[in-house]
Amino acid sequence: MRAPVIDNLQYANWSEKIFRQMRSGGVDAVHVTIAYHESFREMVSNLEVWNRRFEALPHLIFRGSTADDVELARDTNRTAIFFGFQNPSPIGDDIGLVEIVYQLGVRFMQLTYNNQSLLATGCYEEDDTGLTRMGRAVVTEMNRVGLVIDMSHSAERSTLEAIEHSTRPVAITHANPDWWHPALRNKSDTVLRALTNAGGMLGFSLYPHHLAGGTNCTLSQFCEMIAEAASRYGAENLGLGSDLCQDQPDSVVEWMRAGRWTKNVEYGEGSATAPGFPPMPDWFKDNRDWDNIRDGLRDTGFSRDETDGIMGGNWLRFYRHSFGPK
Amino acid sequence: MRAPVIDNLQYANWSEKIFRQMRSGGVDAVHVTIAYHESFREMVSNLEVWNRRFEALPHLIFRGSTADDVELARDTNRTAIFFGFQNPSPIGDDIGLVEIVYQLGVRFMQLTYNNQSLLATGCYEEDDTGLTRMGRAVVTEMNRVGLVIDMSHSAERSTLEAIEHSTRPVAITHANPDWWHPALRNKSDTVLRALTNAGGMLGFSLYPHHLAGGTNCTLSQFCEMIAEAASRYGAENLGLGSDLCQDQPDSVVEWMRAGRWTKNVEYGEGSATAPGFPPMPDWFKDNRDWDNIRDGLRDTGFSRDETDGIMGGNWLRFYRHSFGPK
Numbered sequence: 001m002r003a004p005v006i007d008n009l010q011y012a013n014w015s016e017k018i019f020r021q022m023r024s025g026g027v028d029a030v031h032v033t034i035a036y037h038e039s040f041r042e043m044v045s046n047l048e049v050w051n052r053r054f055e056a057l058p059h060l061i062f063r064g065s066t067a068d069d070v071e072l073a074r075d076t077n078r079t080a081i082f083f084g085f086q087n088p089s090p091i092g093d094d095i096g097l098v099e100i101v102y103q104l105g106v107r108f109m110q111l112t113y114n115n116q117s118l119l120a121t122g123c124y125e126e127d128d129t130g131l132t133r134m135g136r137a138v139v140t141e142m143n144r145v146g147l148v149i150d151m152s153h154s155a156e157r158s159t160l161e162a163i164e165h166s167t168r169p170v171a172i173t174h175a176n177p178d179w180w181h182p183a184l185r186n187k188s189d190t191v192l193r194a195l196t197n198a199g200g201m202l203g204f205s206l207y208p209h210h211l212a213g214g215t216n217c218t219l220s221q222f223c224e225m226i227a228e229a230a231s232r233y234g235a236e237n238l239g240l241g242s243d244l245c246q247d248q249p250d251s252v253v254e255w256m257r258a259g260r261w262t263k264n265v266e267y268g269e270g271s272a273t274a275p276g277f278p279p280m281p282d283w284f285k286d287n288r289d290w291d292n293i294r295d296g297l298r299d300t301g302f303s304r305d306e307t308d309g310i311m312g313g314n315w316l317r318f319y320r321h322s323f324g325p326k
Numbered sequence: 327m328r329a330p331v332i333d334n335l336q337y338a339n340w341s342e343k344i345f346r347q348m349r350s351g352g353v354d355a356v357h358v359t360i361a362y363h364e365s366f367r368e369m370v371s372n373l374e375v376w377n378r379r380f381e382a383l384p385h386l387i388f389r390g391s392t393a394d395d396v397e398l399a400r401d402t403n404r405t406a407i408f409f410g411f412q413n414p415s416p417i418g419d420d421i422g423l424v425e426i427v428y429q430l431g432v433r434f435m436q437l438t439y440n441n442q443s444l445l446a447t448g449c450y451e452e453d454d455t456g457l458t459r460m461g462r463a464v465v466t467e468m469n470r471v472g473l474v475i476d477m478s479h480s481a482e483r484s485t486l487e488a489i490e491h492s493t494r495p496v497a498i499t500h501a502n503p504d505w506w507h508p509a510l511r512n513k514s515d516t517v518l519r520a521l522t523n524a525g526g527m528l529g530f531s532l533y534p535h536h537l538a539g540g541t542n543c544t545l546s547q548f549c550e551m552i553a554e555a556a557s558r559y560g561a562e563n564l565g566l567g568s569d570l571c572q573d574q575p576d577s578v579v580e581w582m583r584a585g586r587w588t589k590n591v592e593y594g595e596g597s598a599t600a601p602g603f604p605p606m607p608d609w610f611k612d613n614r615d616w617d618n619i620r621d622g623l624r625d626t627g628f629s630r631d632e633t634d635g636i637m638g639g640n641w642l643r644f645y646r647h648s649f650g651p652k
Contacts, residue, residue: 041367048422096374104429 003308004028004070005290006315008203009084009152009174009241013248014053018287019060019079025287028074028312029064031108031173031241035085037259040097043090047104050081063105067320070312082319084108084173086153086256088119093134095141102145107323108173109142110150111135111162114268115261120158123184128155136165143168146324151195152185152241159191168322169199174241176205180225181212183269189232196237201318202229203241208278209269210243219283219292223300226310235306239315240293246286250276329634330354330396331616332641334529335410335478335500335567339574340379344613345386345405351613354400354638355390357434357499357567361411363585366423369416373430376407389431393646396638408645410434410499412479412582414445419460424467433649434499435468436476437461437488440594441587446484449510454481462491469494472650477521478511478567485517494648495525500567502531506551507538509595515558522563527644528555529567534604535595536569545609545618549626552636561632565641566619572612576602 005026011033012018022030034046054062064070064080073080083106091097091109101109111131112122119135121128131139139162142149149170151159163170172195178186185205187195192202204226211217212225229238245252253276257266267275283292290311297307331352337359338344348356360372380388390396390406399406409432417423417435427435437457438448445461447454457465465488468475475496477485489496498521504512511531513521518528530552537543538551555564571578579602583592593601609618616637623633 040370044366044426045420045422047426048420051422051425094371094374096371096377099377100370100373100430103431104426 002026002074004074004312004316006070006239006312007031007242007244007287007290008171008201008239008315009033009205010244010246011248011252012244012246013252015247016057016060018246019057021287022079023060023077025290027079027287027290029070029080029082029315031082031084033086034083034106035090036087036113036256037089037261040090040092040094043085043101044104047083050083054081065105065107066323067316070316070319082107084110084148084150086110086150087113088117088138089113091138093118095134095137098138098141098147099145102147106147107319108148108150108171110153111138112154112158114153114257120162121155122153122158123155125155128157130157130161131165135162139165142166144325146322146326148322156188156191159187160194163191163194163198163200166198168326169201169318170195171201171203171318171322173201173203174205174207174210174243175202176210176225177229180228181210183210185269186210192229192233196233199237201237201239201314202233203239203315204229205241205243206280206284207243207245208280211281215279215281217281219281219296220300222281223293223296226297227300227302230302230306235302236309236314236317238310239312239318240310242284244280244286245277248277253277328400330400330638330642332396332638333357333566333568333570333613333616334497334527334641335359335531336570336572337574337578338570338572339578341573342383342386344572345383347613348405349386349403351616353405353613353616355396355406355408355641357408357410359412360409360432361416362413362439362582363415363587366416366418366420369411369427370430373409376409380407391431391433392649393642396642396645408433410436410474410476412436412476413439414443414464415439417464419444421460421463421467424464424473425471428471428473432473433645434474434476434497436479437464438480438484440479440583446488447481448479448484449481451481454483456483456487457491461488465491468492470651472648472652474648482514482517485513486520489517489520489524489526492524494652495527495644496521497527497529497644497648499527499529500531500533500536500569501528502536502551503555506554507536509536511595512536518555518559522559525563527563527565527640528559529565529641530555531567531569532606532610533569533571534606537607541605541607543607545607545622546626548607549619549622552623553626553628556628556632561628562635562640564636565638565644566636568610570606570612571603574603579603
């Protein structure tokens with residue numbers, strides 16, 4: 001039985017074409033974003049749209065709830081779709097919604113998306129005050145129900161406090177080390193050591209603003225960075241979270257950056273001269289290119305087992321211990 | 327292994343005391359109302375309150391999702407709680423919410439609560455126009471996801487059309503035959519024959535306004551009515567739905583009757599001189615009294631198997647075929 005392939009973050013303009021590309025690329029599971037700035041009710045509407053997709057395309061995709069669903073997907077030649085929020089906006093100030101969204105299939109929730117939230121501080125704020133009072137309560141509740149804490153867009157102190165306060169391993173689903181590329185969204189060695197020492201997972205991002213050299217980053221540069229990360233943090237704590245935003249119009253990156261929280265234009269990791277989605281590297285254009293990364297990891301010297309782990313086996317193990325009550 | 331006891335409708339002022347009474351009375355499963363006039367978001371808040379109860383009292387109650395949960399409850403000396411709406415208000419005009427509420431554990435939904443809804447006509451309206459356009463679409467969707475159609479508070483034509491349009495058996499969870507007691511909420515012989523001929527279930531109500539003689543109705547009168555119903559509709563299509571509203575203040579019956587749809591006082595099945603909850607019959611005051619009904623059925627001449635069926639076995643069979651996709 002081949003090892004699973006899991007991409008632990010995508011936000012594409014979903015279509016049958018993309019789901020077929022997942023099948024071509026052998027992607028068994030994808031963690032997809034269903035909320036950036038949405039209210040609870042708006043997020044439910046996004047779930048409804050997914051339910052329509054599951055009803056229309058049951059031969060290609062289904063809702064994933066458990067680690068076993070990754071193996072079911074592999075065994076039935078489909079892709080299991082796991083839901084996550086990049087922002088806790090859907091739960092607002094109501095801790096009871098943590099269990100409700102878990103019941104609706106949500107398996108990951110970021111405590112912040114760039115800005116200060118009710119729970120913690122995002123990586124774009126100047127001051128990082130760590131977990132809020134509600135943040136601590138919500139981390140405890142997420143631990144109880146088995147909803148994974150994702151700190152991809154959070155600030156340093158908040159991330160360290162979440163790792164410290166959480167009784168279960170935390171994830172950074174899509175980011176890279178800042179010692180490789182010092183983007184605001186990439187993570188410090190301190191954070192990555194604390195994360196992985198506590199059993200947490202890092203998913204490497206393929207979003208060009210997170211890559212050294214951006215769109216021109218080469219496959220071997222990317223894989224050499226992973227090799228260095230493996231030597232520091234252990235290959236077993238590493239996976240992929242491509243942040244692929246395939247086929248999205250630039251209006252979507254504007255929504256991600258500015259939501260409804262400002263009337264100003266926000267450029268995020270882009271700039272006034274390059275405000276849109278940057279082009280992906282030519283060795284990872286879409287879901288058909290996972291074999292390039294597998295080959296790159298092998299060429300960089302990773303063993304077959306290590307490569308299988310980074311391609312999906314490590315996320316699968318993490319899913320098995322993280323989803324649902326202990 | 328003893329036969330299960332299922333009460334297919336209660337709306338109590340829930341407390342640990344009541345859940346302990348369910349254990350004393352050997353009630354394995356209860357269908358509880360979580361919406362009368364609530365919006366989607368308000369209904370979710372009601373679910374959150376139930377989640378807190380399940381967390382606090384796991385030795386007494388848990389959320390029921392499948393027929394197997396009734397047996398799990400019996401085998402672990404607990405009560406499985408199944409959720410239902412008496413009104414489709416939580417789904418509003420959004421058919422996608424049918425599957426969402428199913429995912430949240432809802433297993434029954436009435437198409438109307440006394441008044442005209444977006445789906446059908448309630449039993450208090452003067453004109454009954456049957457299923458609406460959305461009503462037909464929602465019946466089809468409820469059939470697909472396995473959410474049971476409950477016509478307890480619906481008008482005659484609407485009920486007959488729901489039975490006709492539905493491809494799966496329908497329930498009248500809490501009502502009595504109008505040939506026994508001609509209340510607006512009780513059901514005609516025509517409706518009950520159509521219901522049961524299509525495999526549907528009738529749950530007999532113990533709400534005094536639905537009883538011949540009201541609070542003074544005797545156990546043997548109640549059981550004689552069930553015997554007559556069994557001769558007309560088959561004992562296997564009969565169960566119980568007590569409509570017990572234990573420990574509720576009269577403000578709750580005011581909410582049931584008037585919600586937010588009128589500024590007038592509504593008396594429902596009560597009257598200006600008796601506006602509150604009527605006292606229950608002395609042989610069924612609360613969940614500790616199920617053995618009285620069991621004994622009454624046996625004394626009326628029902629066999630042990632027929633009695634077991636009416637006490638819960640028939641609902642269990644109905645649950646098994648009705649919850650979830652076919």
